[in-house]
Amino acid sequence: MNHASAFDMDAFRPHDHGRCRRAARAAAERECQARGLRLTPARAFVLDALLESHRAMTAYELLDRLREAGLGKQPPIVYRALDFLVANGFAHRVERLGAFVGCVHGADDHRAAFLVCRSCRQVAEAVLEAPPAALTAQAEATGFAVERVTVEAEGLCERCRADA
Ligand SMILES: [Zn+2]
Ligand SMILES: [Zn+2]
Ligand SMILES: [Zn+2]
Structure with missing residues (x-):
C-alpha cells in the first residue's frame, strides 16, 4: 500500500486501551468545541460504546446498548448518531463487516484503510493519504472518474491464527 501511515496493530494485541480510548474521546470533544458541533448524549454514548475496544460493532448491537441504558429504542437514534460520528471523522464504517469502529487517529478529516479480522472482528486502522x-491511474486511463475508494483487507489476526 502506498501513501499510508502504519497500521495501528495494537488493535490485535493486548495494550493499554484505556489510553487509546481516552485520547480518542478527548480529541472528539476538542473537535466538537472547535467546530461548534454538539456531542449529544446519544452521540456520546454511541462513540463511547465504539471506543470500548477495536472491535467493529453493528448498528443493532449499538441499539441494544442504547436500549439497555434507557437512552432510546428507535433505530433512527442510532443511525443519526452514527451518521454524525462518521461524517465528522470520529468513527468509520467498515464495509466488509457492515459495522462501525471508533477512530483512534484524532478525528480530523481523513481517509482510512483497514485490516479486518474476520474471526474476532477487531479492526486496525491506518490513515491513507x-x-x-x-x-x-487505470481508472483515469479509461475515463472513469473515481469518487470513493474503500481499502479493507480481510483476514485473520495473529491471535486468531494461533487459535485456529
Ligand atoms: Zn486500543
Ligand atoms: Zn480514522
Ligand atoms: Zn482476530
Whole structure:
C-alpha cells in the first residue's frame, strides 16, 4: 500500500486501551468545541460504546446498548448518531463487516484503510493519504472518474491464527 501511515496493530494485541480510548474521546470533544458541533448524549454514548475496544460493532448491537441504558429504542437514534460520528471523522464504517469502529487517529478529516479480522472482528486502522496509485491511474486511463475508494483487507489476526 502506498501513501499510508502504519497500521495501528495494537488493535490485535493486548495494550493499554484505556489510553487509546481516552485520547480518542478527548480529541472528539476538542473537535466538537472547535467546530461548534454538539456531542449529544446519544452521540456520546454511541462513540463511547465504539471506543470500548477495536472491535467493529453493528448498528443493532449499538441499539441494544442504547436500549439497555434507557437512552432510546428507535433505530433512527442510532443511525443519526452514527451518521454524525462518521461524517465528522470520529468513527468509520467498515464495509466488509457492515459495522462501525471508533477512530483512534484524532478525528480530523481523513481517509482510512483497514485490516479486518474476520474471526474476532477487531479492526486496525491506518490513515491513507491517497488511494492506491495503480488503481486511480487505470481508472483515469479509461475515463472513469473515481469518487470513493474503500481499502479493507480481510483476514485473520495473529491471535486468531494461533487459535485456529
Ligand atoms: Zn486500543
Ligand atoms: Zn480514522
Ligand atoms: Zn482476530
